[in-house]
Each structure stands twice: as C-alpha cells, then as structure tokens.
Amino acid sequence: MRIHELPTPALCVDIDALRRNIERMARWFDDRPSSLRPHLKAHKTPAIARLQAEAGCSGFTCATVREAEVMADHGFDDLLVANEVLDPAKLRRLSELSDRAHVTLAVDSAYGAALLRDVEVDVLVDVNVGLPRCGVPVEGVVDVARAVSDAGRRVVGVMGYEGHAMAMPDPAARAETARDSMGQLLEAADRLRADGFEVEVVSAGGTGTYDVTGAIEGVTEVQAGSYALMDTAYARYGLPFEEALRCLTTVLSVQGQIAVLDGGLKALATDHGDPELPGGTPAVVFFLSDEHTTLATSEGFDRRPGDRMWLRPSHVDPTVNLHEVLYAISDDEVVDTWPVAARGYR
Amino acid sequence: MRIHELPTPALCVDIDALRRNIERMARWFDDRPSSLRPHLKAHKTPAIARLQAEAGCSGFTCATVREAEVMADHGFDDLLVANEVLDPAKLRRLSELSDRAHVTLAVDSAYGAALLRDVEVDVLVDVNVGLPRCGVPVEGVVDVARAVSDAGRRVVGVMGYEGHAMAMPDPAARAETARDSMGQLLEAADRLRADGFEVEVVSAGGTGTYDVTGAIEGVTEVQAGSYALMDTAYARYGLPFEEALRCLTTVLSVQGQIAVLDGGLKALATDHGDPELPGGTPAVVFFLSDEHTTLATSEGFDRRPGDRMWLRPSHVDPTVNLHEVLYAISDDEVVDTWPVAARGYR
Numbered sequence: 100m101r102i103h104e105l106p107t108p109a110l111c112v113d114i115d116a117l118r119r120n121i122e123r124m125a126r127w128f129d130d131r132p133s134s135l136r137p138h139l140k141a142h143k144t145p146a147i148a149r150l151q152a153e154a155g156c157s158g159f160t161c162a163t164v165r166e167a168e169v170m171a172d173h174g175f176d177d178l179l180v181a182n183e184v185l186d187p188a189k190l191r192r193l194s195e196l197s198d199r200a201h202v203t204l205a206v207d208s209a210y211g212a213a214l215l216r217d218v219e220v221d222v223l224v225d226v227n228v229g230l231p232r233c234g235v236p237v238e239g240v241v242d243v244a245r246a247v248s249d250a251g252r253r254v255v256g257v258m259g260y261e262g263h264a265m266a267m268p269d270p271a272a273r274a275e276t277a278r279d280s281m282g283q284l285l286e287a288a289d290r291l292r293a294d295g296f297e298v299e300v301v302s303a304g305g306t307g308t309y310d311v312t313g314a315i316e317g318v319t320e321v322q323a324g325s326y327a328l329m330d331t332a333y334a335r336y337g338l339p340f341e342e343a344l345r346c347l348t349t350v351l352s353v354q355g356q357i358a359v360l361d362g363g364l365k366a367l368a369t370d371h372g373d374p375e376l377p378g379g380t381p382a383v384v385f386f387l388s389d390e391h392t393t394l395a396t397s398e399g400f401d402r403r404p405g406d407r408m409w410l411r412p413s414h415v416d417p418t419v420n421l422h423e424v425l426y427a428i429s430d431d432e433v434v435d436t437w438p439v440a441a442r443g444y445r
Numbered sequence: 446m447r448i449h450e451l452p453t454p455a456l457c458v459d460i461d462a463l464r465r466n467i468e469r470m471a472r473w474f475d476d477r478p479s480s481l482r483p484h485l486k487a488h489k490t491p492a493i494a495r496l497q498a499e500a501g502c503s504g505f506t507c508a509t510v511r512e513a514e515v516m517a518d519h520g521f522d523d524l525l526v527a528n529e530v531l532d533p534a535k536l537r538r539l540s541e542l543s544d545r546a547h548v549t550l551a552v553d554s555a556y557g558a559a560l561l562r563d564v565e566v567d568v569l570v571d572v573n574v575g576l577p578r579c580g581v582p583v584e585g586v587v588d589v590a591r592a593v594s595d596a597g598r599r600v601v602g603v604m605g606y607e608g609h610a611m612a613m614p615d616p617a618a619r620a621e622t623a624r625d626s627m628g629q630l631l632e633a634a635d636r637l638r639a640d641g642f643e644v645e646v647v648s649a650g651g652t653g654t655y656d657v658t659g660a661i662e663g664v665t666e667v668q669a670g671s672y673a674l675m676d677t678a679y680a681r682y683g684l685p686f687e688e689a690l691r692c693l694t695t696v697l698s699v700q701g702q703i704a705v706l707d708g709g710l711k712a713l714a715t716d717h718g719d720p721e722l723p724g725g726t727p728a729v730v731f732f733l734s735d736e737h738t739t740l741a742t743s744e745g746f747d748r749r750p751g752d753r754m755w756l757r758p759s760h761v762d763p764t765v766n767l768h769e770v771l772y773a774i775s776d777d778e779v780v781d782t783w784p785v786a787a788r789g790y791r
Contacts, residue, residue, distance in 0.1 A: 106535055208698065389763060405556055417735060444712075
C-alpha cells in the first residue's frame with residue numbers, strides 16, 4: 100500500500116528514522132556504566148519494543164499494569180512497573196504476571212508496601228528527586244524499604260525521575276539539574292546500603308537527560324522512551340534523534356486564507372502545544388477542534404481539498420495513545436501496521 | 446459492584462444526572478419549530494444514544510464515518526455525517542451504510558461534490574457562518590449545490606456551525622453571535638431556494654446555543670452533544686444541565702503539600718484546561734503528566750494513599766475518546782459498563 104491510500108488521520112512511523120534512533124541510543128550505552136531500559140509508555144507498541152530489544156536493552160519500563168500485561172503476552176520477561184500500584188485488583192493482575200515475567204514495582208509508602216504481602220514482585224523504592232510527583236523524600240527511604248521487607252518482598256534498589264530537568268530547554272541547566280537529582284538518588288541508595296539493603300538497581304532518566312544520567316557512576320539503568328519516535332518538543336533540544344512520528348491528514352476545505360485538515364484533538368495531543376507543519380509550509384496551525392486542524396495560510400499555499408498533508412506531533416506519548424495502530428512507512432510505502440496494543444486501563 | 450471496586454482511572458457517568466439532562470433537552474424541543482439531532486461525537490457511546498432516542502430526537506449527528514458505522518450497527522437509521530469526507534475508501538464505507546441507514550453528508554466544495562457520483566447519500570451544503578473551519582461562504586453555496594446535483598446527489602438543505610459563539614461565556618454575546626450566524630445560514634438557504642433547490646433541512650447549533658438557534662424560525666434541527674454529559678467548561682455557562690461525567694482516581698502518593706492521583710493526560714483531555722476537583726476539596730490541580738495528576742494541597746487535606754478522589758473533566762468529547770468504557774453509576778453502585786464503541790478511525 101502507498102501512503103496516499105491510507106485512511107486519514109493516520110499516525111505514521113518512518114521506520115528508517117525509528118531504526119536509526121533505536122540504534123543510536125543502544126550504541127550510546129555500549130561503553131557506559133549503565134544500561135538502557137526503554138519506557139513502553141511512549142509508544143505502547145510491542146512491534147517497536149521488539150526492535151528496541153534487538154538493538155540491545157536490559158528489559159523494559161512500563162507505566163501501567165496493562166502495559167506490563169501486554170509486554171508479557173509478547174514474551175518480554177523483565178519488566179519494571181515504574182509507578183505506584185495500590186489497587187488490589189491490579190496488584191492481583193501483577194502477581195499473575197510473575198509466572199511468566201520478572202516484575203519489579205515502584206513503592207513510595209509504607210501503605211503501598213503493606214499491600215504486597217501476596218504479590219510476587221521485587222521492589223524499587225521510588226525517591227522524590229525534585230519533581231513534585233510520586234516518590235518518598237530521601238530521608239524516608241529506609242522506612243519504606245523496611246516496610247517492603249516486612250511485607251516479605253525484596254528491595255532491589257531505588258528509582259527517581261528527574262522530570263523537572265526534562266522540561267528545561269537549556270542543555271547546561273538540564274544537565275546540572277539532572278546531576279543534582281542523581282546526587283539525591285545515590286544518597287538514597289547509600290542510606291539503604293547503610294541499613295543493610297543490597298542496592299543492585301539505581302534507575303532514573305529519560306530522553307532529555309540520558310547522556311548525563313546514564314554516565315553517572317552508580318546509576319545502573321536509564322528509562323528513556325521518547326527517543327524512539329520523538330516529537331516537536333524534544334526536537335527543540337538538539338538531541339541526536341530524528342522525528343520519526345508524523346500524522347497524515349487530508350485537506351478537507353480551503354476558503355480564502357483558511358485551510359482545514361481532518362485530524363484534530365482526537366488524533367493529536369496538545370498538552371505540549373499544537374502540532375506543527377513541516378518546515379517551509381506556507382501556513383501555520385491556527386487551532387484544533389475535535390476532528391479538525393485549522394491552518395492560517397500565507398502566499399504560496401497551493402494545497403487543495405483531497406491533498407494530503409503531514410502534521411508533526413508535539414507530544415509523543417499522549418498522541419500515540421489516541422491511535423489503534425501505527426503505520427510503519429518507508430519512503431512512499433506502508434510496510435507494516437502495528438497495533439498500539441498496550442492502550443487502556445482494563 | 447460498588448464504585449470503590451472500580452479499577453482506576455475510571456470514567457464514570459452519573460446515570461441519574463444523565464437521564465435528567467437528556468430529558469430536559471428533549472422536552473425543550475417539544476414546543477419549538479426545530480428538533481434535536483444529538484451529536485454522537487461528545488460520547489461515542491450507543492448506550493447513551495439509546496437513551497437520547499427514547500427521550501425523543503430526529504436522528505443523530507456523527508463527526509466520523511466510524512461513528513456512523515457503529516450507530517448503524519446499533520440500529521440507528523437516520524444519520525447526518527456533519528463533516529466533509531473526501532477519502533475514497535471512507536466514501537465507499539458510507540455508501541455501504543446506505544443499505545441500512547439514511548445517510549446525509551456535509552459538502553463544502555465542488556471537489557467534494559464530484560466524489561459522490563457513486564455514493565448513496567443526501568447532501569447538506571456546509572456553510573461558513575463565522576467559525577474559521579469548514580464551510581463555503583454564503584456567496585458560494587449555489588455553486589456547491591449545483592456540483593452536488595451534477596454528481597447525481599440530492600441537496601436537502603444547509604448546515605452551519607456557530608462554534609465561535611460557543612466559546613463566548615457571556616450569554617448575551619453568545620446569543621447575538623448565534624443569531625448573526627443563523628442569519629447567514631438562512632440567507633444561504635434562501636439563495637438555494639431561489640436557484641430551485643428544495644431546502645428541507647437547516648441544521649446548526651450546539652449545547653451553548655441550542656436555546657437561541659433552536660428557537661429561530663427556519664432552523665429545523667440542532668446538533669447538540671455535550672449537554673448529555675457536560676464538563677467544567679460548559680458548567681460555567683449557567684446552562685440547565687448537570688455535570689454527569691467524572692473520573693474516579695486513586696491517591697497514589699501524599700508527601701508534604703503534594704498529593705498524586707493515578708489519572709493523567711491519557712485519561713483526561715486538557716485542551717479546555719486541566720480537570721478540576723469537586724468544590725470544597727482543600728487542594729488544587731497543579732499539573733498533569735501522562736499517568737498522574739499532581740495536586741497542591743492546603744490545610745485540611747486528609748486523603749491518604751489508596752483513597753479514591755473524583756476529577757471533573759474540562760472537555761467532554763476528547764476525554765471520553767480516551768476511554769474504552771464508561772461506567773454508569775447511581776449513588777454508590779456501578780449499574781452498567783458501556784463500551785465507547787465509536788472511537789477510532791479504522
């Protein structure tokens with residue numbers, strides 16, 4: 100099938116750019132003290148995880164129980180659920196996974212630890228390293244770890260996400276903030292060791308900081324996800340990864356200086372800003388509605404109803420989450436259709 | 446099942462509030478010159494459409510071919526696709542629907558009209574009544590209608606969406622803008638009649654303007670959708686509809702003044718602003734991540750990890766679109782689970 104035959108809106112992956120991104124990241128870790136544990140939440144697509152595994156990685160990171168289940172269904176057997184899970188039914192589902200995968204779970208409270216009495220998972224203590232989200236402060240890690248032991252589970256290390264650094268466009272500020280966060284995470288690891296815990300895993304990082312976090316002695320793995328597909332937000336950071344993700348749309352209407360495309364809020368996430376047109380297009384994105392992107396056009400805009408146009412997503416994770424499938428493309432050919440199988444919460 | 450047993454995040458519908466909203470809107474049209482054609486795009490849920498049909502309506506409005514297909518699968522046989530469809534494969538799918546439903550399609554260009562030669566649909570000429578999106582300007586309607594006739598299809602009327610009025614919080618400004626838009630739409634209808642077309646349908650409106658648009662002589666139907674479930678954006682407008690939609694979350698983490706809930710950007714749309722907490726909660730929504738809502742808490746916040754909390758969605762359509770199912774609740778009981786069957790584009 101050719102690209103122009105796809106029903107639109109169609110979220111497409113340039114498989115050549117994807118492979119280069121995956122290879123580039125995997126090779127970066129070849130001579131580093133840490134390893135790569137790609138985050139599934141960015142793409143939720145087992146076919147892409149397969150490419151990441153082939154390039155080399157130490158297992159996968161998941162954000163939800165559903166993601167872990169789908170990955171186990173596809174034969175991936177080393178899964179970190181890098182998130183607190185407190186729902187008894189979801190904990191039972193995680194426990195059922197332990198027959199076919201080694202599952203590690205993040206815990207940041209004594210309450211969460213106590214729920215694990217019958218759940219066969221290993222545990223990373225989730226440490227707050229500056230991002231105001233989950234994670235216990237450094238001074239609380241020993242209490243959480245002891246509660247995990249009391250529940251009969253094994254603490255294997257710590258994790259901490261320096262997401263506030265990820266939001267900093269200036270590379271120097273981003274690196275300094277990430278280093279500061281990793282200082283806190285390594286202090287948390289030291290406190291656990293001083294209390295008699297064996298800390299095998301120190302897990303952190305993301306696409307914006309992998310080259311800082313992953314180079315720090317003591318950090319054992321990096322949870323990067325966006326690098327594989329990228330988006331306009333990360334593209335501004337000067338990272339060595341290409342935008343492999345793009346949304347194919349059809350021009351529905353052209354009236355005066357207004358043109359309308361057939362993908363909107365239900366096809367493209369806008370929490371990191373509106374999607375953008377490819378460079379050089381004589382038009383800008385004006386606003387999005389549920390099923391439309393309205394463009395304001397300038398001189399030289401020559402698209403007509405029925406023409407196809409690309410939009411560049413601004414935030415990879417919630418954009419992919421909107422689509423049932425990704426179309427893998429190479430030049431003008433659709434070479435594969437990949438289910439975004441790990442969507443949803445059920 | 447009780448509400449607290451639901452896996453979270455869980456998008457819930459207060460079925461009692463939903464029924465009151467549906468009944469209130471249906472009864473408003475009892476003594477009006479226009480009728481209600483509810484828009485499926487707000488909820489994409491056949492079970493809710495069934496309640497709307499039982500309360501009385503003149504058929505349904507759809508935004509996508511997929512929505513029309515799912516509605517036809519559920520036995521609904523009068524469907525307006527209020528959007529331009531230019532994709533040949535999707536037009537073939539619409540044509541296949543004509544065996545089991547009467548399908549009317551919006552067209553705003555001669556190009557779009559010419560594609561309908563073998564597609565068994567009736568046509569509304571889509572008129573731009575002020576919103577910079579699809580729709581031909583009033584002065585172009587006759588040309589589009591003639592192109593539809595040339596393709597062998599029947600023009601049955603006009604439609605125009607006064608979406609720019611919908612964005613105006615001041616009721617007087619909203620009403621004035623809606624009336625101005627309807628003036629343009631009725632002029633378009635007159636131009637078609639003067640050219641020999643029979644204009645049976647003049648379709649417009651939405652939840653923010655139904656009581657203005659639906660009361661104007663000559664407007665035959667109103668395409669309102671959000672009124673059934675509502676959201677925080679429409680709740681500010683003083684409309685006679687209740688917020689029936691809410692997202693159940695679990696408190697994952699509480700550290701100092703920060704609390705974290707387990708629903709984020711993949712469970713709640715933010716294009717109309719962040720979701721909000723129920724009134725009186727001593728906390729505010731700070732920011733959303735893919736799978737988390739971080740709250741900043743104030744004095745008196747007493748929730749603990751494992752507790753459930755409600756979030757009020759800010760925009761109904763793209764929020765419902767994120768969920769596989771809606772849980773119908775009444776008081777503390779989960780009384781039904783409704784598939785959001787019309788999601789997706791395939």
